[in-house]
Amino acid sequence: MDTKSDRQRAADGASTLVNGDGVAGIVGAFGAEATLDASQRAERLQTPFLSGDAANTALTERGLSWFFRAGPDAADYGGAFLSLLRNAELPGQERRRVAVLYSNDATGTDLNSIIAEYGEEAGYQIVASAPYEPGDADPAAAVGAIQAAAPDVVLLATAAGAGERLGNAFRTSGYTPPAVVVYGAPAEAARLAAIPGFAGRVSRQVSWSLPITRANPLAAAVTERYQHDFGVAMTAEAATAFTAVTIYARAIEDAGSSARERIRSALVAIDLPGSATIMPWNGVRFDGTHQNTLSATAVEQDTDGSFATVYPRDLATTSVNWPPPGSAAPATAPSSAGSGTRAASTGARNG
CATH class of the missing domain: 3.40.50.2300 (Response regulator)
Structure with a gap:
């Protein structure tokens, strides 16, 4: 139904x-x-x-x-995001400043609350927290609040259809965040990564993806059967x-x-x-609240037009590729048709 x-x-x-x-x-x-x-x-x-x-x-x-x-x-996703930040730090490197751009709905406000609590406990500075309305065709005000804070990483909670709108709002402002981690439908991260200036800067949190199935024979067999039966990837x-x-x-x-x-x-x-x-x-295995305590989340980063796993380390196929903390975000000319310069590698690896 x-x-x-x-x-x-x-x-x-x-x-x-x-x-x-x-x-x-x-x-x-x-x-x-x-x-x-x-x-x-x-x-x-x-x-x-x-x-x-x-x-x-x-x-x-x-x-x-x-x-x-x-x-x-949401607590699992928030914890994974903070773990990814820690894994991307080099010895002696200052911690990255974080901003949260979130949809003003149950999903977005939930994640924002989690990051506000967990981020402080983990010692990360949340420099901005800006909501946008899920159906807003021009989220310029929220994007402007993020730009003014000049964060090192933006955690973006996307509502359905918002990834491209937010990317275009950033592009119109002439500002591209150094790194963006998307919480929401994987397709929204792909749409954001396709916006000129965002290539190589977008990561996404996922509970499952096709590349991850390679480590699981059952998953590989099921996804192959799905492709055969429906003619599209699972x-x-x-x-x-x-x-x-x-x-x-x-x-x-x-x-x-x-x-x-x-x-x-x-x-x-x-x-x-x-x-x-x-x-x-x-x-x-469900706990007393009936939450599966054995579930997990992974993070993938856009690499040359496709997403590769960077977290957790036992599933990672490549390293995190973010600019060092404090690096100036590259300006994106509103009229530019080409993609932005890729971020310089930190050389950090998961583990």
């Missing part, structure tokens, strides 16, 4: 699936707001609800008995949905029943190794 990104439709859809179709469990609902409302309805209907990728921390802070999240939450959204259904299948098998209460109990007790999933995780 398609929620059409509407909160009420998502909640009503959960009721229809349970009462009309008699489902044993629900996977969804992708967007944070839709997932919040749909899972709350599933809770009242005492039906398991498994989210594969909605990262909002509030989802597992409600104390629900029937909700489970398989993928990383996406992160497809991978997380596939994984959620895989978890349900194991829970139903363990329960020996399609009864919802028994499936819920099996999910509480599930313990899958990483090799049983197609994700770059250590496995699936």
Whole structure:
């Protein structure tokens, strides 16, 4: 059932699936707001609800008995970003100054709060925190606030369709951040990297990507089958949905029943190794809040028009390529049609 990104439709859809179709469990609902409302309805209907990728921390802070999240939450993504910063530091090098440019919605404000808390604890200076409206066609004010702060790294929480708009706003201002790490749909990072001046400066946080599958025989086989059946490469959204259904299948098998209460109990007790999933995780095991404690996140950086893994070190295929802290951001002529100069390598490697 398609929620059409509407909160009420998502909640009503959960009721229809349970009462009309008699489902044993629900996977969804992708967007944070839709997932919040749909899972709350599933809770009242005492039906398991498994989210594969909605990262909002509030989802597992409600104390629900029937909700489970398989993928990383915003705290995991925030922690990975700060770990990437640490890994990119050379001995004796000053710490990079960070700015957060975030969508003014549940997903963006959640990440901003996480970075404000974790960044201070880790000793990083957050020099600017600027929100933009997800549907704003001209986010110049937010971009101007980032430019005025002159950060070394911008953490960018992108709403759907915002990557290109934000990149164009930076280009119009004549300013390109030295490095940008994108939190959001991987496609938004690709659109940003294609804006003149951003080549080689864009990284993205992912819970899954095709290059990572090379380390996992099961993932390689599944992505090959997906390509064969659908004629296109598997996406992160497809991978997380596939994984959620895989978890349900194991829970139903363990329960020996399609009864919802028994499936819920099996999910509480599930313990899958990483090799049983197609994700770059250590496995699936839910804690008391029903967050998967074995999920993980990776970071990829744009390199010559494609994205290569730079974090974590056991999956990295290349080094982080950022200018040293304090380097002046290159100006980008608004009328320029060519791509900007690539950042000079710091020589830093993950580990």
